[in-house]
Amino acid sequence: MSNSNKQSVPDTLPLLRDRIDSIDSQIQSLINERARCAQKVADVKLAEQGDEAVVFYRPEREAQVLRRVMERNEGPLGNEEMAKIFRQVMSSCLALEKPMRIAFLGPEGTFTQQAAIKHFGKSVISAPMAAIDEVFREVESGAANYGVVPVENSTEGVVNHTLDTFRDSRLKICGEVEERIHHHLLVSPNINADDVTHIYSHQQSLAQCRAWLDRYWPHVERVAVSSNAEAARLAADAGRSGRAVAAIAGDVACELYGLITLSANIEDHPDNTTRFLIVGNQEVPASGKDKTSLLVSAKNEPGALYRLLEAFERHKVDMTRLETRPSLMSRWGYIFYIDFLGHHSDEQSAAVINELCERASEVKVLGSYPIAVL
């Protein structure tokens, strides 16, 4: 190992370990000092907002903290690695008040749970739900503080069910998370790879790994089940009775069900990514780098969509996504889901929204929220 200050202290193992012990002790004191500060912030919020309405979690502030961590980072740890550490520090600080309850599309071990942990850190209470609309209901009823649902996948496209659920919901989008989806072939530790007779997974994951399966496991039966996590649970169950069943699932499910990885990252498209939304009861103030999602019903007349889009062009607002769904109210009517860069309180964004309101039959701001940091 290179040593630039050889004259002062020789790098011996005991000395380096002493130094690490002393740094750890300082980091620990500082983390606790930070936690005490966060507790004081909570006291101030309580004093200002009163017991009932108080919202401790501030997505815009957390995004700013993480962005700053990345901006000032000098390495050798990478920016993302460093931000992940701070993500968990904030999660632990916030949980000192009261751990948040996060509803997500379950069961335990899904990629949606992975996204929830990425966004909120590990110090939250997980509430797995059986369906997307149940996630919404859990948050609407106040039983959960926030919900996490998938909205689009780079290989498979939009999750229609999520978009449709927004029509009748008063929940706001409070954040977004992007997660690289890595699939692994998993088995129980007691199972021999050569004996595997069936591969279980969700239909989407089987599709995302089709070429790999065709190449390496052409003669093994593929079985579609309700989720990857369920596939992992079934593989673990089978393993206990000595049946050689494999599952395709992600890291969280692998760990949760005590499986081992036969082959890692088997997805056909290496940048297979899913975007998830955080839904809650809160309007999020601007963080400085935000996105806004709208639901717009166009009038059924010539040039209707053109007139909507023209407003974005004129105000130089950057549209990042446009999805069309059939309107349930009128046959051949459509509603559009539009994402753009900016916060609805920005001058330009507000100007666009005002014009859309004049030109469309309905405009619903689904939320403005910080652009995903991690």
Ligand SMILES: C=C(O[C@@H]1C=C(C(=O)O)C=C[C@H]1O)C(=O)O
């Ligand atoms: C401390 C605060 O409250 C919470 C905790 C944060 C933190 O630990 O940095 C950041 C935002 C909030 O979720 C705050 O609003 O500043």
